[in-house]
Amino acid sequence: MSGGSILFRKELLESWRTMRLPIVAGLFLLVGLSSPLLAKFLPEIVKAAAGDQLVGVVVPTPVPADAADQLWKNLAQFGAFAAIVLAMGAVATERDRGTAAFILSKSVSRGAFIVAKVAAIGGVLAVCTTLAVVVGWVYTAILFEPLPVGGWIAMAILAWLGLAAWAALTFLGSTVTGSAAAAAGLGFGALLVLSIASAIPNLGRFLPGGLAGPAIALAAGVPVEASDVVTPVIATSVLIAVALGVSVWSFRRQEL
């Protein structure tokens, strides 16, 4: 697309200069560090805090798979929050500030403008998710034992896909409403509704929440059925593609 690669580099530079990338990377680093620690010491913390009240209650001994489970949970919460914050102003702020008009008065297609932004957000999330998973794997290996690298790579990819879904839905809100606040509302609303809907039997595997089970299992070295991975991956990919397609369609029809 015309001007796409130039705009992509500009978006990445902007992420760095405006501290978005360092801040989100710091958050993900913290998630990667804290998750295995929490998995390892949570039972001890609970015992120390509850004291005699836990008499008769068996607190399970932490296992390496708990670290993967904790990392996924933390990424699903803090990571989703970061994804929504990254995407909420992507288009709305540029329209509001008038910088979109500066770019689009050049020989740049509106599709390229949108795709460059999405690719940059996806890139930032990919870097940060990789950082969290690498640090989480190392800390898990130190505190427990090394888990299969391939399984953690799979978890990283699935985690990225899940976060990309929240970013894509928020991005759609940013494009269609032209308001960063409304986009954030849409992103958090979608996160809440789809997370609740994931608990519904047979529906969850068709939502981003359906990525959790196979991702944690793969990271723990537990074999999973191919369909358990493929179904939520395809469903989430379709959700992302539809959100971005509607974003491009809508943006092409907008006044600047």
Next chain:
Amino acid sequence: MTGEIPAAVSCRGLTKRFTGNGGVLAVAALDLDVPAGSVFGLLGPNGAGKTTTLRLITGLARPTAGVVSIDGRPVSASTDQGLAARRGIGVLDQDPRYYGWMSGRELVELAGRLQGLAASEARARAMETLGLVGLADAAGRRVAGYSGGMRQRLGIAQALVARPRLLILDEPVSSLDPEGRRDLLVLIAELRASATVLFSTHVLADIERICDRVGILDHGRLVTEGPLDDLLARFALPLYRLDPEPGQDAAVETLTATLRGTPWVDGVRSHEGRLVVSVSDERAASAGLLPIVVAAGVRLAVFERVRPSLEDVFLRLVGSENGGEAVA
């Protein structure tokens, strides 16, 4: 087409009605040709539709009806033809906003890259263009720290960096100091040989100084359009300037009322104690104006026939409803 010269910009039936606020008609069935190689001034009072027209031409706004083409290619937001039409165009917005985190040099480079320049060429041209607008010393500073006038100069640099064949400037001198304004007008005039320039303004003096052709917009309609000299010949009426001696307010008021009731007087404007009388019958005026002044008992310091200006044409065509607001 305008005569034998091809149109760089052509608008046919261009209409823009904004939804909301009762559906304001900003541009109404505009037919306009900007000849290639000309410096074309789009003139009009505030709210006349100048900015909307320019945004329609650059593809930033979508017309309700009608078409715009640049060098024969239709402009639209997203088609390949629209992209091709926008290649080689430099645009300066009325209120330019840029990325504050970039340096001036980076921003102009980005504009050049997006207009198809190679990286090394964009870098070299960016410095050259920033020098041209007097921002060479501030090239490395972040845009967030630029003043309004510096942002305007930066906007001109980013519009010029790819050496466009068509330059579209919306109120380009509005934030500039007198020196910057003079420099930019000289720069625009110098571009005449290599580019077509379409710019909007409400400053009549700027138009008179550098434009070959003028289009006057009012309430979204093109009131008239043509070479400056033609407009003056067609619409400018003979003018007389009368400077009464001070301290004759009552007599001057009587004189003004009398003149307004005279059949061959087209209009009387009063400005800083001076009367400017436009007349529809020059022969009758030369014989009858002074006797009317004498009869009113008004003593004059100056009585002269003056050359009509674009201001007089403008006020005659649109000024009555705008009270001369647009005249700077």
